[in-house]
Amino acid sequence: MEIKGEYKIAAPRDKVFAALNDQEILRACIPGCESLEKLSDTEMTAKVRLRIGPVSAGFAGKVTLSDIDPPNGYKITGEGQGGVAGFAKGGAVVKLTEDGGDTVLTYEVDAQVGGKIAQVGARLIAGTAKKLADQFFGKFAESVGATAAPAA
């Protein structure tokens, strides 16, 4: 399953890339994020509460940044154990291109679930992942665009 999307952000590319690496912004934008602790510049532990179909579960796991290519993009991946609900993992390849003074962010998401979540929610996972990705990148574009706007 692959989910793609595109956002236009009213901020220069360097700024957008910096925001993608700003753990405060990530914490604010990851849907259901209850905590995000920095382990290193590229590794964080996170607690996230998600609802997939009828299953609501808290996931504890890792968020990793990889394939970092400033300011063109990177890959953000997460993997969490949801206790008795099973597990969820997924990632997004994010690419940034310049469009005048703005930045076009494109993403491609893949997601996988296991255990009880897959048992009752597997056919809902594509829709859920798309919704989560839109929530994340929508909020991200809004917050980066908003803070960037006065400077423009």
Add this chain to the structure above:
Amino acid sequence: MTATGIGARVLRTEDKRFLTGTGRYVDDLALARATYAYFLRSPHAHAKIKSIDISAAEKMPGVVAVYTGKDVAESKVGGLICGWVVKDKHGEPHKAPPHPPMALDTVRYVGDTVAMVVANSPEEAKDAAEKIKVDYEVKPSIVDLAHALDKGAPQVHAEAPGNLVYDWEIGSKADVDAALAKAAHVTKIDIVNNRLIPNAMEPRAAAAEYDKGTGHYTLWSTSQNPHVLRLILSAFVLGIPEHKLRVIAPDVGGGFGSKIFCYADETLVCWAAAKVGRPIKWTAERSESFMTDCHGRDHVTHAELALDKDGKFLAFKVETIANMGAYLSTFSTAVPTYLYATLLAGQYTTPVIYANVKAALTNTAPVDAYRGAGRPEATFVIESIVSKAAQELKIDPAELRRKNFIPSTAFPYQTPVALQYDSGNYPPIIDEAMKIADYKGFAARRSEAKARGKLRGIGFSSYIEACGLAPSQVIGQLGGGVGQWESAQIKFNPTGNVQILTGAHSHGQSHETTFAQIVSDKLGVPLENIEVVHGDTATTPFGMGSYGSRSLAVGGSAIMKAADKIIAKGKKIAAHLMEASVNDVVFENGTFKVAGTDKSVPLAQTVFAAYVPHNYPLAELEPGMDENAFYDPANFVYPAGTQICEVEVDPDTGVVEIVNFTAVDDFGNIINPMIVEGQVHGGIVQGVGQALLEKAVYDSDTGQLLSGSFMDYAVPRADDVPSFKLGYKVTPCPHNPLGVKGCGEAGAIAAPAAVMNAVHDALAPLGVTHVPMPATPMNVWRTIHGA
């Protein structure tokens, strides 16, 4: 026939409590100081367990204990067993990989047990399970049966190289190949028997209590065979001496085979009850049932049927791969061999038959017996290929069947695949079915449907089954680990009422009514004075339980034997009371009489005399009226029948509607026609479910169970089936005292082929020859449109 005796439509005794909500199931049990178990299950299809951290879980509120596979292994708990040793074609026993009740270092399917939490409430147990940290190293998995035996497929167990459990065969390959080579016509099919999830109404449950003072365990379990469960747990798994373990299977809400087996859950609940020193209860959630109940069917088959120019069957060749799942469950190895390939003669005189069955391990839930167990798979292969041959040769499908039926004069009939059919008369069955189904009027109905834009088709399925499991010595020769007799005890109380204790178990079969009818008929005791007791190893004689449509043919026969002993003893008492010779005493309608006189003594009076033996021949006769019997059948019983299904397919949507369904069965003598109809209706509905709706699906990449709830796994509903038209033909079984065969599985055995043949007949004008089962609207539409 009396109003309540054999043949009477007596309303079910058990319905009073089932319909008023006063049944008593395992989960209803109130146990003082009870704790509750929750099992943490693997979310991965195949993974190495690198570590398990239970420290946080142990500190959670209400937690009594947390156990992992290591604790279980250290307690020297044995593995769960497969009770049937199948020898492969080289005479080697099947590969038997270990099946620990709790995974030790590797999980092999989504649902494999990883840890057990015992707490003061189910909610606390579940909350604590959330805190268990398991570090998995995910490994490649295989769930696709067609590729499980491929070179390079992920290995499920090191003990079974190439995932092959056995490569087994029956019949002469050379003879069959020779016949195929020179036959006037050969019909070939490739079919998949879809994987099914049993979905008993009551989920599996277990409760256990350990009495420290006596060292005595009591296990309540949703079992179809409490004595067998006790035997397995005692002799192989837990090592608790049999006399120190009492297994009780109280009211059980359906099984369909899935509650025959010894599961990890009840094993662990029983084991841990002694460790925590308090009773433990566990009831599966519905999603656990989907994940961990043994599934059914799941075959991939290629078959070839050779016919001469007149349509006589010359040879039949079948090659099947059967899915065993990740571990070998209790009966698993026997299902696709002795309960499948031995049935491949069907109702026909096919002179040579060869079958090759390869059993494969996959990263899926174990697969074992499910309503019909092997016989539905055999019937589906035979009846699919016969109908296809009829279509290819442009012979009427009923005519082709009739041409090849075993003639009634040929019984007992020895098939080329081991079984000897004891009795049967097939042509009148199909004639009756065609009459009821108005086969003659079908062409007109088809034209009328066409005018409405619907494609109408008709399908036959003429099944045979071997049930009434089973002659013990035959089972022994085939590698079965137990006897297959049944027991009964008829216990009169001094006031004249009766308890029938049976080793069979009722979980929907209505034994409490049927068995009482037998005794009422035989001994003349009013039905309301009879109670059937079952399901408790402490009160009932050792018995083998209920599966394989065996309860009446084997358990009922044991009751007849016990009743004979009651009559024999009563005769002696009556002779004493009437001062007559035993040889002159006859028993009629519940009364002993001296032939040719007006002297008589009712049975109840002999019972009273036996318990208050003041005027009683104590020198020759023991007091009391309590007789035991064990019955080992001489052969299987062989119910047979023909189903005719008529469907209408909407070519625009692919929706299949069953518009007529006829079943004519020969179950031998019938004790209660109403109960038999209920069994046939339920069986047909389950067969229709397999044909049109049900399919267990695992994701081929990740091994996740995708059809894991009623949102994604469709069981049939009332509006998916029409009102069934039933008929009977009776050839009594010649070797049991009731002349009965079995009726519990027949509907499910025959129906899938009847429905699919009807669908194929409907779609034939479009050039369609094969629709995959289940014939869902999507499958039908895609087949029609070549998509």
